[in-house]
Amino acid sequence: MNEFWAGVLSSVAASCMLAVLGWTLSPTARRRAKRVILKGANAGVLDTFKSQREAGGEIAKHLAGAREIRVLAGRGNELQRETFQALWDGGDRRDVKILLPDPERSGPGSWIDDHQQEAIAYDGGQGDRMIAESIRNNVEYVKNRVGRLDPAQVALYDFPAIGRIVLTEDLAFITPYSDRRHGADSPCVMVASGHALYDFADRIFVKFQQASRQI
Incomplete structure (x- = not known):
């Protein structure tokens, strides 16, 4: 008490x-x-950000010193940007795991198509198959990058694009996605390990990984 x-x-x-x-x-x-x-x-909740974009600098800083990094992305565009540059720089790291949507499971009735229809509703520049093509490009980029990291794993999942999770041994950056805005514009929260939200993010990652196909 x-x-x-x-x-x-x-x-x-x-x-x-x-x-x-x-x-x-x-x-x-x-x-x-x-x-x-x-x-x-x-x-446990160490900070909140108005958008995933705003959290980029903080994520980059913590990735630079992390020995374990896990990323569950909804499309993966930012993996090619400065936020994740420290990930590709290597360093003394135990483990890197990246989960992306499976672009070969796109098409009518797929979760990627579901995501695409949501995007068309809030972004007039979107069109059919654009997200699938974007994911394909990001998968190829990550495969090329991961070839220079050891150990590292990349896997593809066939689930709804519910958000982005970036996990280190100490922190989780959680961005729940909305059906009304881009992920980059969605709020992000930074949570310390040991907090219930960190454990929840860790559990989501593990479940997605178990149901993904490795490449």
């Missing part, structure tokens, strides 16, 4: 301090201070 009330008081204290910071610090300083306070209060 004492541990319960200690947790409650820590959360209340953290909330009060964050409210004060909102009035006194610049946005950058406020974000840094917020993480220190949340970490000190043993809060």
Whole structure:
């Protein structure tokens, strides 16, 4: 019971301090201070971002020092961009696993087509088979890159594009996808290992991996 009330008081204290910071610090300083306070209060959710795009710099920073990296992507475009450059740089890493949709399972009635129809509804520049072709290009890019990493695994899944998960041994970056906007514009949350959301993201990755075909 004492541990319960200690947790409650820590959360209340953290909330009060964050409210004060909102009035006194610049946005950058406020974000840094917020993480220190949340970490000190043993809060599992370390930060939230208005968009996946906004989280890119933070993801890149943590990938650079990670020894274990797992990525579940809905299309994989950002794997070719600066956010994931540290992933391809190699380093002293135990494991790299990447899961992408299976472009060969596209077509009418497929989950990729379902995703495509959602995209057409909110982006007038989208058209039939564009997502499948984009995934094919990203799969080829990742295959070429992974050939230079050891150990590394790439697998393809046939499931709904529900979001993006980036996992290291310490953190999870979780972006739930909406049917009304691009994934890059969707909110992202950074969660510490040991938190229920981290465990949930880890479980989703494992389940998707078990049902994927390795390439």
